[in-house]
Amino acid sequence: MTFMNLPDGRPLVADEGVLLDAASGDGRLVLWLPGAQADGFRHWDRVGTAAGAIVTAIDGLCSLPVVLSPAQQQTGMGLPAFLRRLVRSKTEPTWKLPGGGTCARSGPRRTDLVLAWSDDGKDSLDEARIRGRWPASQEIRRIGRGLCLVFGIEPAQVKTDVASSASDLPPMIPSRQLAANALAEVRQSGDRSREVTALIDLAVSYLHKLDAQPAVSLLEEARDGARRLGDRVRELDALVNLGQAAVILGRPEQAIEILGPALTYARETGDRYTEKVALERLGLAYQGRADPIRAREHFEQALGIARRVGDAQHEAMLLWYVAIAEADLGRRDRAIVRGEESVDLLRRLGKPQTERYAQHLADYRAGGGSTTPALRAGGIFDANVITTQPQTQASTAAGPGLLRMALTATKAAATFAGSGFKTVPLDVYRARLATCTPCEMFTGVRCRVCGCISAAKARLPHEDCPAGKWPS
Numbered sequence: 001m002t003f004m005n006l007p008d009g010r011p012l013v014a015d016e017g018v019l020l021d022a023a024s025g026d027g028r029l030v031l032w033l034p035g036a037q038a039d040g041f042r043h044w045d046r047v048g049t050a051a052g053a054i055v056t057a058i059d060g061l062c063s064l065p066v067v068l069s070p071a072q073q074q075t076g077m078g079l080p081a082f083l084r085r086l087v088r089s090k091t092e093p094t095w096k097l098p099g100g101g102t103c104a105r106s107g108p109r110r111t112d113l114v115l116a117w118s119d120d121g122k123d124s125l126d127e128a129r130i131r132g133r134w135p136a137s138q139e140i141r142r143i144g145r146g147l148c149l150v151f152g153i154e155p156a157q158v159k160t161d162v163a164s165s166a167s168d169l170p171p172m173i174p175s176r177q178l179a180a181n182a183l184a185e186v187r188q189s190g191d192r193s194r195e196v197t198a199l200i201d202l203a204v205s206y207l208h209k210l211d212a213q214p215a216v217s218l219l220e221e222a223r224d225g226a227r228r229l230g231d232r233v234r235e236l237d238a239l240v241n242l243g244q245a246a247v248i249l250g251r252p253e254q255a256i257e258i259l260g261p262a263l264t265y266a267r268e269t270g271d272r273y274t275e276k277v278a279l280e281r282l283g284l285a286y287q288g289r290a291d292p293i294r295a296r297e298h299f300e301q302a303l304g305i306a307r308r309v310g311d312a313q314h315e316a317m318l319l320w321y322v323a324i325a326e327a328d329l330g331r332r333d334r335a336i337v338r339g340e341e342s343v344d345l346l347r348r349l350g351k352p353q354t355e356r357y358a359q360h361l362a363d364y365r366a367g368g369g370s371t372t373p374a375l376r377a378g379g380i381f382d383a384n385v386i387t388t389q390p391q392t393q394a395s396t397a398a399g400p401g402l403l404r405m406a407l408t409a410t411k412a413a414a415t416f417a418g419s420g421f422k423t424v425p426l427d428v429y430r431a432r433l434a435t436c437t438p439c440e441m442f443t444g445v446r447c448r449v450c451g452c453i454s455a456a457k458a459r460l461p462h463e464d465c466p467a468g469k470w471p472s
Contacts, residue, residue: 014144019096029115030065032097034145040438042073043105046095047115047149061125061133063114064147071095113151123318175453176205183447194444196225196234201445203241205453212248219245236265236274237448243281252288259285273449273466274443276305276314283321287328296325312468313450316345320357327364336365350462423459432458432470437471 014020019032046069056063094104096134114134118125125148132395138152183198203218219438220241227234239262246255259282266275299321306315320341326335339361343460346354423429433454441448447457450466457463464470 014147015142018143019098029066031115031143036293040074043106044071044073044097045069046071046105047113047143049115057119058128059133060119061116061218062128063150065111066113066115067109067111067360068149069105069109069112070107070199072106073097073101073103077142095192108470110151112153112387113149114153114409115147117146140335172453172459175208175456176202176455178453178455179445192225193229193231193234196222196229196231197237197443198445199225200234200237200241201443203245204446204451207241207244207248209455212245215245216242216249224311232265232269233271236269236271237263240274240281242280243285247281247284247288250288252285255285255288256282272305272309273311276302276309276311277451280303280314280318280321283325287321287325292325296322296329299325310468311449312345312349313351313464313466316342316349316351319345323361336361349464422461424461428471429458432465435465435469435471439467441467 014031015033019034021030021032029049031047033045033047035045038045047066048069049064049066094102095310096102107145116125116130116133119126125142125146127140130150134150134153136152137150139150141149141151143149159187160299169468179198179202179413183195183202186198199218199222203215203222206212206218207216219238223235223242225237226232226238239258239355243259243262246252246258259278262280263275263282266272266278271420279298279302283295283302286292286294299318303318303322306312319338321458323335323338323342326338343354343358343361346357424432436447436458438455439447442454445453445455447454447466450457452463
């Protein structure tokens with residue numbers, strides 16, 4: 001038990017686990033009531049009195065108005081500290097716990113309660129006596145010897161933050177800077193497992209810009225670090241991204257050599273999301289090796305998983321990949337059907353690149369089109385890196401290249417998103433990141449399911465969680 005004096009001089013004896021704090025020496029009391037610990041957070045209720053609050057004694061019961069603020073203390077992986085500071089509302093308080101560590105408010109505060117105790121110093125309070133004093137009370141919670149919180153004393157008054165607007169969002173940090181800051185922070189902590197993840201995050205920020213060479217060295221360092229730790233999950237994360245780097249560098253054989261074992265391990269462990277990504281990237285590697293049959297086979301398998309797990313964004317992308325493979329095989333009608341499915345799904349999802357894809361599909365259907373060579377490197381589709389390999393001039397003009405060209409259009413869409421798209425309000429942005437933070441697929445910077453830098457993706461109203469977890 002913890003001991004301290006109440007404002008009337010009586011000793012306050014709190015139950016085990018309750019932390020007491022005499023705030024600033026000005027006569028205020030702060031009590032920290034422990035809650036559940038889950039998903040990387042320890043939850044607390046912070047109960048504090050106002051400076052100069054007056055103790056009321058009626059019918060042998062003493063009471064003091066208090067304010068309860070729910071708070072959470074991070075205990076596991078979450079947003080890097082510098083990003084938490086940006087995301088946090090300007091008016092959202094943080095506190096230091098008496099036993100060390102910090103907490104941030106995690107919900108609206110309550111002002112409809114009092115701290116109550118008996119003026120005769122008895123160790124227990126009779127509930128009937130409390131109900132008689134406060135007949136409208138909704139809850140009585142014992143927190144110490146002869147000490148209770150009584151809720152519902154007045155109609156609930158919940159204070160909420162001022163409504164947010166898009167302009168309240170924290171400044172946009174380039175993904176590479178975000179990942180580099182996270183790596184620097186985790187290296188200071190000495191946590192080798194998180195350092196491996198941070199290395200992969202930084203590498204992915206290079207891959208998003210199709211800058212594969214620096215990504216390779218980071219991913220090899222991460223892979224080797226994961227192997228030293230015996231961490232197969234992080235090793236798998238490094239391998240699937242190493243495979244993608246090889247695809248970007250035009251090394252399909254190397255990509256297949258890397259991604260084959262990664263796919264096997266993902267299947268052995270039942271990691272459907274990583275299996276889906278490995279299949280997609282193997283399809284890209286076979287496409288780069290001019291093997292459209294094997295490419296289509298892997299894209300179709302990935303497509304089946306995307307549908308089973310409900311990842312509609314990835315489903316749309318994979319449908320387009322299958323359309324390209326069908327076009328490479330000369331199966332024009334099948335390519336059009338798959339392309340139409342992709343465009344229809346993009347339209348239902350409200351994706352801004354929809355009409356660009358629709359136009360390229362219309363050009364392909366018409367049988368004509370640009371003679372511009374298909375680009376070797378494509379753009380970014382929902383933050384997943386997409387590449388296409390060099391095609392012959394005939395292929396580009398005749399059809400498959402027209403479908404490939406749609407992939408590069410998403411790069412322009414991504415640039416537009418960064419400079420002109422409408423963004424979500426701050427409360428939605430914070431709710432999305434709060435959902436990401438405890439997720440096992442969130443690295444602190446990146447979502448391992450979709451490959452997105454979460455702080456960037458969460459800003460955009462047309463985006464959604466690939467696992468369907470974001471609040472609607």
